[in-house]
């Protein structure tokens with residue numbers, strides 16, 4: 001099923017379907033809307049747990065919880081209040097981590113993923129693919145021009161997700177390769193992306209595909225440093241064709 005999608009005339013040569021052994025990677029269709037939004041939300045929100053345990057493993061968080069416990073124990077002489085305070089502190093860590101992911105998902109669903117066709121398939125330099133297996137959407141990925149002054153001639157990979165039951169089959173690898181190929185055919189010099197520290201599987205995937213980590217930063221939340229919520233930036237350099 002190798003071909004060009006007529007509904008995306010501005011990307012006729014750059015935005016095409018690719019056949020894989022047991023699933024097809026094709027352009028997004030409106031009938032994928034609910035599946036894609038649901039897959040994206042689940043794929044992001046599932047990282048709350050890993051991020052929470054990462055926060056709990058931080059020495060300064062332990063030190064703070066211990067200090068609160070000891071000070072309250074000293075002042076009240078009872079274990080009840082210190083235990084409650086520490087429990088609240090731990091619950092707070094969970095809520096802070098959850099807040100970052102939930103906010104990101106809500107923002108994404110309310111912006112580029114509100115009208116996916118319009119945002120991704122009707123503008124030059126934007127594209128959105130899904131992986132389909134036996135009529136079911138089993139993966140998604142998007143490409144956009146990077147929002148940076150140095151982003152000219154580069155492509156940003158976004159919205160990569162594969163549902164848990166379809167992981168480990170090489171679907172994400174094929175979706176990333178689709179974006180790399182798209183960038184190459186547009187004459188791009190690199191594919192950029194960002195992910196959070198807790199998205200371990202994603203980082204392993206990107207390194208395996210030949211991406212290199214370029215920099216890290218904190219998420220734009222006041223408590224991001226405290227919970228060590230880091231964003232990792234990756235880049236895949238496309239070899240110059242002679």
Ligand SMILES: CC(C)(COP(=O)(O)OP(=O)(O)OC[C@H]1O[C@@H](n2cnc3c(N)ncnc32)[C@H](O)[C@@H]1OP(=O)(O)O)[C@@H](O)C(=O)NCCC(=O)NCCS
Nearest residue numbers: 043161162167168169170171172173195201202204205208
């Ligand atoms: C990250 C994600 C997309 C990977 O999807 P996938 O289809 O399972 O990945 P693939 O099967 O294509 O794996 C490709 C490579 O990534 C690496 N990889 C992926 N998951 C891994 C894991 N759990 N442990 C170790 N390596 C892993 C492997 O090196 C694998 O190559 P190999 O099969 O040759 O060993 C998927 O876990 C996911 O959707 N997670 C939730 C959403 C998310 O984090 N998206 C990334 C946004 S930045």
